[in-house]
Amino acid sequence: MAVLGIFLALGLLIFVAYRGYPVILFAPIFALLAGVLSGLPVLPTFTEVFMVKAADYVKLYFPIFLLGAVFGKVMEDSGAARSIARGLTGTFGKNQAILAVVLTCAVLTYGGVSLFVVAFAVYPFASALFREANIPKRLIPATIALGAFTFTMDALPGTPQIQNIIPTAYYKTTSFAAPIIGTIGGLLVACFGLWWLYRRKNRLIESGEGYGSNHTNEPEVTHGEKLPNFWLSLVPLLLVLTGNALLTYQILPTWYPSSILKQFSGLNMKQVLGIWSLTLALVIGIVFAIFIWLIYWQKNQHVGTDGIKKAPVFNLAKTLTAGTLGSLLAIMNTASEVGFGNVISSMPGFKTISDFLLSMKTSPLISEALSINILAGITGSASGGMSIALDTMGAKYLEWATSAGISPELLHRIASMSAGGMDTLPHNGAVITLLAICGLTHRQSYGDIFAITVIKTLVVPIMIGFALLTGLV
Template identity: 50%
Template sequence: MIGLAGVLLALGLLIFLAYRGISVLLLAPAMALLAAIFAGAPLLGLYTQVFMTSAGGFVISFFPLFLLGAIFGRLMDDSGAARAIAQGLVARLGGGQAILAVVLACAILTYGGVSLFVVAFAIYPIAASLFREADIPKRLIPATIALGAFTFTMTALPGTPAIQNAIPMPFFGTTPFAAPGLGILAALVMFGAGQWWLMRRAASARARGEGYGDHADHAPASSPDMRERAAGEGFDLAEIEPMPAPAQPPFLLAVLPVVVVILANLIFSSFVIPAWDTAFLAEPRFGGVGLSSVLGVWSIILALSAAILVLVATNWGRLASVKTSLDAGANASVLPIFNTASLVGFGAVIAALPAFDLVRQGVLGIGGENPLVSLAIAVNVLAGITGSASGGMSIALSTLGDTYVQMGAAAGIAPEALHRITAIATGGLDSLPHNGAVVTLLAICGLTHRQSYGDLAMVAVVFPLLALVVAILAASFLGAF
């Protein structure tokens, strides 16, 4: 029981201190060793042989995705493509569809691989102008951005290059397009329910005579506190704040790199890479693995690389300095991956302690003979505890991933269904008030939790949980589709 108390104390302190702005790079190993002290385990052995080995393995597996994703997002911002997409949608939908225009603009950008922080900085000024013109309460802007950037494009839509969709691939031997039907079903629930809620809230405000409000709109800029909060989520705002707005490309040219990401991802994962001779992977120097272990990661690497080349080639004259953009994107990739890797190391240490057997039995016992229920709860709760979707998923899969693969096989559940449920489950409790992305988004918009978190919670917590339940039911009765 002392060991279990140490695990719970370590988790509790991780939540509290991360919320206070202390770096996860420091917190994760410190809290892991605290739990080890309660268990009477060898500290240095756990740190160098378990924590660092697991954290290093995560970096080895996923650094290219973080690197290329950050570079792509930076180039989309510096070229003006991100703003061109948002303004192009506004022009096509009209000011009367302000909420839908903002949601779709955020969705297109994040589905194409642009960081949600870049999206928030790029979209907020446009959203503020639209909402003021349509006389929609400003307090609804954070929820509108969150619906497009934090929910269905991050976890549900098949093919998204988001890290939440990439992390399950090596565990389940799947691709970014695993169980596309389940993902689309969940995405429709999130988008439909979220859009209905926001429109309903706007109509209710209009009926009460509540308009945009007396707000002195500001250009989004990060304060030291915002940088600290965002660092807890794994982003360096100093590296992703936009440069002065460049001349924007035409709408179709701006959308082209996003289309390339999705189509190239599909083509590489479904047709090109499977046709290669990859027998060499069975050799010890290549890890002795099968193609399924690397297929998903390879396809995203190639898709993002192709999109970056297209983006640079079509916007060369609009980029003030390609070198500066590339350097800034590369620098912005380091903190996110090392923060997430530290959480993976924390999970590995906890899993190596004797007390974890009690936690494991309790978690695996949830849901009876359906491992999808247990998997979904474990991932969602850990995402809520850590305030990070990727962090919660990483801890759950690093500690219980192999077990869920075995349970899924025994229950006749396809790995693709396990992948999609895992990804969808990262959304929901991850967006509790202490989440770094939530705190930063509210600060960008110049609003408080009291003003805006209620609506944000509905679209980013409640409806994703509803979509998760729908997806689990569909997967349980219909399987992966």
């Protein structure tokens, strides 16, 4: 009955998420349903397991969600994100439309812009390029997913996305952990993903399929729109990346003297260093993005025919409010999924699974990759699944890896890359949102998104084998 309860709760959560119902509401309902079927008391399970784990997640990662969402919104409303998208897609043109869209998404994501903002910013330009090149529109979601949801999200060292920050709290590493493995793995994902997309494009075109007609949510690209300078728009992204590196390795490790830090009992500098560094780096990026916006706003003021001075819309309060509200929805969705997963992980049936994974006569890297992929698939969330796996088994993986001579940095990188594998199953919130933005359905486009997901998942064991064979452990 315990195992049945797990699968029933998971199936119901996938169903309601697929149908567009709020995960925040239904995750605790189905978690408690699974608990009842496993014989757990309802109210203690809710307050002492679900709510405690959800609150712990919010406590640790809220600054990253908040500042990341605000940074993305400022980049979007200032026109900087559209400037970068227009510049890169215009450089490559229609003949390399797929490559142009992937690189545009990669630059924005690696620079710290949230995945959802990237999808909104890039889609209009992707649609225009694909239409001009007569490439089937149904390939756009997978193309955006490859650039935004894969190698720049968790593989490349230093990426400021939350999936690369979470392991720092468990393994006391930095966001630049295992740079060689991360870079090689990221390049493999990018190359195989591009190969798949170009192969699919050629086959569809050969069969006579073009961009198509009568699509929904077709965007209008304003070609005459004045946007901030392309190179200037890149500066906030570079500030986030370089600021994160400098704060991590040069500034914060010696910023506070030990006499100050010892006042906070339980504070582990190595555990919070990655979060502190990215928090300050995002603040720097936000301030400069607002500066760009002010320059653009002042420069483009003009006097209308009625004699009244007019300017592009500049409403910083509205932008900051929208970014803040967006971060609340994002973190509460994920925290609710984390609470759901932790209720599942507290059941006897899950303990059997975790004991099996930890008792595998293999490398801790393989066990870690499997457990994170399973939980990311269950929750439909890369960060949620990884948090649950590391919360329940992270200390044991670290102990196992230390005894096997494997560095915590490699554990970090494999954990991050594994989280971005099977998380993009049909009930994943980012997938549902991406399809809605593009005006397409699961039936039309999910097959290619799943192919990118499989590629991402298969690259992880390749990198584990490479690390073990070359001694990069």
